[in-house]
Amino acid sequence: MGVLYYAEYLHLFERARSAYIRQCGMSYADVEKKGIILPVREAQCRYRAPAHYDDLVQVRAGISEWGRASLRFVYEIWNEDKTRLLAEGMTQHALVNPQGRPVPVPDWFRQLCAPEKG
Numbered sequence: 001m002g003v004l005y006y007a008e009y010l011h012l013f014e015r016a017r018s019a020y021i022r023q024c025g026m027s028y029a030d031v032e033k034k035g036i037i038l039p040v041r042e043a044q045c046r047y048r049a050p051a052h053y054d055d056l057v058q059v060r061a062g063i064s065e066w067g068r069a070s071l072r073f074v075y076e077i078w079n080e081d082k083t084r085l086l087a088e089g090m091t092q093h094a095l096v097n098p099q100g101r102p103v104p105v106p107d108w109f110r111q112l113c114a115p116e117k118g
């Protein structure tokens with residue numbers, strides 16, 4: 001069939017999320033070193049058109065919503081020349097400390113990921 005395996009889209013989301021945080025000025029590893037872990041508690045993907053093996057794609061990521069101790073990333077996956085939307089989705093994340101307890105979104109993290117930076 002030659003189409004990209006459906007779960008691979010979630011891997012693309014993860015890589016885009018990591019790249020987004022890095023573009024904001026900090027690696028995900030550095031975020032964790034500061035005591036913030038972002039486990040996924042919900043994921044959704046809507047498939048619009050198939051991607052095929054070896055296709056080059058562009059993935060856009062951003063934060064659409066901040067909660068007290070959570071945030072939501074949204075994603076779009078486009079073909080290489082951005083003429084066709086292949087998939088869109090979201091991941092909802094809790095913010096927890098290294099012991100797994102919820103923590104409020106720290107101001108430094110909210111400022112790091114402000115829309116004008118990402």
